[in-house]
Amino acid sequence: MKYFGLKVHEAHKLIKDREISSEQLTKSIMDRIEDVEGIVHGYVTVTKEYALKKAREMDKKIAEGEEPGPLSGIPCAIKDNICTKDILTTCSSKILKNFKPPYSATVYQKLEEQGCIMIGKTNMDEFAMGSSTENSGFFTTRNPWDPARVPGGSSGGSSAVVAADEALFALGSDTGGSIRQPASFCGVVGFKPTYGRVSRYGLIAFASSLDQIGPITKDVRDCALILNAICGHDPMDSTSVSADVPDFTRFVDKDIKGIKLGVPKEYYTMQIDDSVKKETGEAVTNLANIGAEKVELEMPYTAYALPAYYLINPAEASSNLARYDGIRYGFTYEDAENLLEAYKKTRSSGFGPEVKRRIMLGTYALSSGYYEDYYLKAQKVRSLIARDFDQAFKNCDVIVTPTAPTVSFRTGEKIDDPLMMYLNDIFTVPVSMAGLPAVSIPCGFVNGLPVGLQIIGKPFDEGTIIKVASAFERMLALDKVKPLFGSYVRGGA
Amino acid sequence: MSYEVVIGLEVHVELLTKSKIFCSCPTSFGDEPNTNVCPVCLGLPGVLPVINKRAVEFAILSGLALNCKVNPRSKFDRKNYFYPDLPKAYQISQYDMPVAEDGYLNIKVNGETKCIGITRVHLEEDAGKLIHAENGDYSLIDYNRTGVPLVEIVSEPDLRSHEEARVFLENLKRILQYTQVSDCKMEEGSLRCDANISVRLKGKKELGTKTELKNMNSFKAVQKGLEYEIKRQIDSLEKGERISQETLRWDEGRGLTVSMRSKEQAHDYRYFPDPDLMPLEVQQEWVEKLKGLLPEMPLQKKERYITQYGLPEYDAEVLTFSMDMADFFEDCVKEYPEPKVVSNWVMGELMGFLNAERIDITETKVTPLNLAKLLHLIDKGTISGKIGKTVFEEMFKSGEDPEAIVEEKGLLQISDTKELEKIVDEVIKINPGPVEDLKSGKKKAMGFLVGQVMKQTKGKANPQIVNKILRNRLK
Ligand SMILES: [Zn+2]
Numbered sequence: 008m009k010y011f012g013l014k015v016h017e018a019h020k021l022i023k024d025r026e027i028s029s030e031q032l033t034k035s036i037m038d039r040i041e042d043v044e045g046i047v048h049g050y051v052t053v054t055k056e057y058a059l060k061k062a063r064e065m066d067k068k069i070a071e072g073e074e075p076g077p078l079s080g081i082p083c084a085i086k087d088n089i090c091t092k093d094i095l096t097t098c099s100s101k102i103l104k105n106f107k108p109p110y111s112a113t114v115y116q117k118l119e120e121q122g123c124i125m126i127g128k129t130n131m132d133e134f135a136m137g138s139s140t141e142n143s144g145f146f147t148t149r150n151p152w153d154p155a156r157v158p159g160g161s162s163g164g165s166s167a168v169v170a171a172d173e174a175l176f177a178l179g180s181d182t183g184g185s186i187r188q189p190a191s192f193c194g195v196v197g198f199k200p201t202y203g204r205v206s207r208y209g210l211i212a213f214a215s216s217l218d219q220i221g222p223i224t225k226d227v228r229d230c231a232l233i234l235n236a237i238c239g240h241d242p243m244d245s246t247s248v249s250a251d252v253p254d255f256t257r258f259v260d261k262d263i264k265g266i267k268l269g270v271p272k273e274y275y276t277m278q279i280d281d282s283v284k285k286e287t288g289e290a291v292t293n294l295a296n297i298g299a300e301k302v303e304l305e306m307p308y309t310a311y312a313l314p315a316y317y318l319i320n321p322a323e324a325s326s327n328l329a330r331y332d333g334i335r336y337g338f339t340y341e342d343a344e345n346l347l348e349a350y351k352k353t354r355s356s357g358f359g360p361e362v363k364r365r366i367m368l369g370t371y372a373l374s375s376g377y378y379e380d381y382y383l384k385a386q387k388v389r390s391l392i393a394r395d396f397d398q399a400f401k402n403c404d405v406i407v408t409p410t411a412p413t414v415s416f417r418t419g420e421k422i423d424d425p426l427m428m429y430l431n432d433i434f435t436v437p438v439s440m441a442g443l444p445a446v447s448i449p450c451g452f453v454n455g456l457p458v459g460l461q462i463i464g465k466p467f468d469e470g471t472i473i474k475v476a477s478a479f480e481r482m483l484a485l486d487k488v489k490p491l492f493g494s495y496v497r498g499g500a
Numbered sequence: 501m502s503y504e505v506v507i508g509l510e511v512h513v514e515l516l517t518k519s520k521i522f523c524s525c526p527t528s529f530g531d532e533p534n535t536n537v538c539p540v541c542l543g544l545p546g547v548l549p550v551i552n553k554r555a556v557e558f559a560i561l562s563g564l565a566l567n568c569k570v571n572p573r574s575k576f577d578r579k580n581y582f583y584p585d586l587p588k589a590y591q592i593s594q595y596d597m598p599v600a601e602d603g604y605l606n607i608k609v610n611g612e613t614k615c616i617g618i619t620r621v622h623l624e625e626d627a628g629k630l631i632h633a634e635n636g637d638y639s640l641i642d643y644n645r646t647g648v649p650l651v652e653i654v655s656e657p658d659l660r661s662h663e664e665a666r667v668f669l670e671n672l673k674r675i676l677q678y679t680q681v682s683d684c685k686m687e688e689g690s691l692r693c694d695a696n697i698s699v700r701l702k703g704k705k706e707l708g709t710k711t712e713l714k715n716m717n718s719f720k721a722v723q724k725g726l727e728y729e730i731k732r733q734i735d736s737l738e739k740g741e742r743i744s745q746e747t748l749r750w751d752e753g754r755g756l757t758v759s760m761r762s763k764e765q766a767h768d769y770r771y772f773p774d775p776d777l778m779p780l781e782v783q784q785e786w787v788e789k790l791k792g793l794l795p796e797m798p799l800q801k802k803e804r805y806i807t808q809y810g811l812p813e814y815d816a817e818v819l820t821f822s823m824d825m826a827d828f829f830e831d832c833v834k835e836y837p838e839p840k841v842v843s844n845w846v847m848g849e850l851m852g853f854l855n856a857e858r859i860d861i862t863e864t865k866v867t868p869l870n871l872a873k874l875l876h877l878i879d880k881g882t883i884s885g886k887i888g889k890t891v892f893e894e895m896f897k898s899g900e901d902p903e904a905i906v907e908e909k910g911l912l913q914i915s916d917t918k919e920l921e922k923i924v925d926e927v928i929k930i931n932p933g934p935v936e937d938l939k940s941g942k943k944k945a946m947g948f949l950v951g952q953v954m955k956q957t958k959g960k961a962n963p964q965i966v967n968k969i970l971r972n973r974l975k
């Protein structure tokens with residue numbers, strides 16, 4: 008039987024009713040991986056034996072009478088920058104190609120405790136720096152909708168494996184759009200929670216003040232279920248917040264009459280594909296048709312978000328990545344004459360070009376004499392962006408924008424032009440800079456490729472985002488549209 | 501020409517918290533290398549720091565003890581530099597918003613009190629320890645010390661001689677020990693001192709070019725290093741040379757300072773706020789509560805000993821050197837209210853044995869109560885002062901009660917006149933010379949004869965009675 012196409016809540020129902028076992032489900036996923044992974048290349052590591060063992064353990068517990076929770080026995084994929092004890096965690100970097108952490112990230116511990124079955128670690132842009140997985144130190148993941156195209160990034164592996172039914176859901180991480188943009192490219196739901204909502208303990212740091220873990224799922228209800236599982240304060244992360252975590256599934260399938268939908272004009276006048284603009288414009292109209300109220304907004308600092316982001320993010324990265332010297336863990340350059348050469352060769356052959364670019368940019372931005380002009384000024388811009396959002400949210404409940412300015416592009420198309428690549432994040436970065444929650448959900452297709460709609464919420468108001476996203480999803484039923492690798496069919500499941 | 505010396509000190513002190521500053525590993529010293537470590541202090545990918553509240557408390561206490569203003573808000577910054585003993589390649593420190601700033605410490609040099617400004621007190625984490633192989637082939641790293649909490653205390657450039665610097669450092673050490681935030685053991689590295697040194701012509705306003713001197717690992721090294729560097733700078737100026745701004749290392753073996761790096765080679769630490777830690781908010785009530793926990797400081801205690809107990813300044817200084825010593829003294833005075841007598845015994849006998857055995861006052865078996873008992877025994881004439889010292893030695897060795905020792909060893913003073921008369925007669929008989937001397941008025945001979953009696957009785961004879969008998973016999 009083919010169970011791999013199930014959503015989390017559907018699979019849960021079957022497990023709960025003892026109609027399928029976790030082992031059957033996991034095996035089905037393994038078969039699916041066997042069939043399509045040769046095209047998708049979403050996984051860096053597949054933990055087959057580990058997963059089957061865990062699945063059997065779960066089945067035994069259920070057979071012994073344990074009531075399965077919503078995630079019991081559910082196979083999932085984890086982005087390869089989230090530490091999993093004794094299991095390779097590479098950040099898709101050569102420098103960590105052999106790194107097996109001695110501890111697990113808090114999010115993974117939580118999923119494990121709730122009975123999730125990890126089936127593998129997903130490919131990404133090296134250290135989460137990129138928007139296409141082309142910066143992976145190992146290989147490029149393909150977009151299930153068109154293998155000649157990229158899945159987006161940096162959580163490209165996580166998005167692609169969910170879109171290709173190689174996992175029921177995945178965890179990704181988002182620094183400037185790394186969950187939302189690939190979710191948009193792959194036609195799945197990708198949620199970046201409020202900064203501080205989910206513990207970062209065990210997430211290999213890229214830009215610490217921006218990084219946030221979130222779910223990538225096949226629909227909004229699943230997204231709510233995973234948020235329920237991973238949100239909450241963690242004593243191991245000083246930046247995690249002890250705000251109440253509601254049951255997010257309560258916001259699914261609710262009426263959105265009277266919800267005020269902010270539409271900032273800046274997001275529709277920047278460099279954006281006409282067809283993407285058209286699809287997202289229609290999405291807003293559709294939402295208005297089911298009772299939401301459209302509010303025009305002005306957010307004048309939007310255009311400064313990207314330049315400021317590209318100072319803060321490399322600055323923090325340059326510091327976070329300084330520890331990789333090949334001595335205590337990870338890749339070591341073996342043939343060095345002396346210690347200094349070992350350091351230099353380890354780092355110059357262990358890191359890829361984009362990582363090196365950011366380390367250099369960041370080191371420069373923090374240097375004495377430049378700090379005030381670059382890093383400090385960028386932080387001031389960041390406050391102004393946050394203020395833009397504060398102002399905007401006085402007049403609306405959520406803000407709706409395109410997730411990315413284009414649909415998925417061809418592999419190799421932008422890789423030689425970092426600035427073009429950076430522009431992918433133009434709509435997602437301001438949200439990250441303000442630390443706000445946002446989701447990307449499929450809202451249409453352009454030439455057979457998914458388009459994502461970004462719904463941004465107030466701090467810690469993930470609930471309202473889910474409410475709007477769920478209503479939208481119910482209306483278009485795009486969650487039922489699946490890729491057939493190179494073409495797509497509407498309505499076929 | 502006459503020069504003025506300008507010195508400012510930067511002192512690093514390890515705090516006596518049980519666990520490290522950002523994880524729960526123990527801070528104990530001298531354990532098997534790399535046993536007190538975890539993913540957090542090893543800086544493994546993905547870990548995050550969580551501040552130890554106790555370390556903040558100790559930093560605030562240090563600030564308060566040095567009369568600083570405690571900042572209601574301070575923050576942590578990353579100091580980025582690459583070194584094998586620093587696993588994250590940055591040290592979490594405080595750059596522009598320290599826990600406490602703007603304090604002072606009074607020191608007394610040559611009878612004069614001088615106020616030395618304290619610029620700041622900030623919190624940071626310690627690095628690991630490199631152990632170099634003797635053949636130079638490899639180095640090993642012990643990360644046990646990584647993440648041990650430190651406070652860095654920076655003084656104003658108010659010190660005018662190496663002597664003032666030494667006294668400042670000693671006072672600082674004593675204050676921090678009193679406050680119980682650190683054991684300040686320079687030899688174990690829990691107190692480390694760097695100095696900024698410059699000289700200028702007397703009367704000049706602007707400062708001379710300074711050098712930074714590192715690697716002074718003992719109080720003696722601080723004294724010698726500063727002395728050397730001051731002389732070196734003055735000699736250079738005398739020769740018409742310019743001082744170059746650089747960082748120097750004190751070479752203890754060769755007794756000179758060696759250049760480590762020039763101003764041009766100075767590190768750019770690329771400080772920026774650590775995004776992993778929230779700013780430190782310190783409530784005023786907390787500060788007030790901690791203020792209440794501060795003990796009487798050494799200088800105040802010393803003044804009190806002079807006025808309350810009528811002790812000479814020297815005694816007061818020595819007794820207040822450590823709080824444990826001072827407590828011992830005061831506990832003893834409570835039971836035997838003759839402060840000067842107690843002081844003599846503590847400073848003479850007790851400290852003598854402590855120094856000989858190289859142990860600390862906290863490790864001695866002698867209790868203040870037992871010392872008081874001993875002094876009472878002497879007063880009552882149960883034993884002589886001389887025997888008292890023997891008893892004390894035994895007390896020091898065994899920790900036993902002095903009364904028990906006297907009894908057990910038969911050290912009771914001989915006050916029996918008949919018994920003593922016999923001994924005195926014996927002494928007179930075998931010492932005709934001194935007896936004649938005494939009779940012809942040479943008073944010195946008296947001491948000799950009493951001494952002979954004491955010798956015969958192994959010091960147990962009551963000297964007053966012996967004197968009386970001798971005077972009667974030789975009238
Ligand atoms: Zn530790």
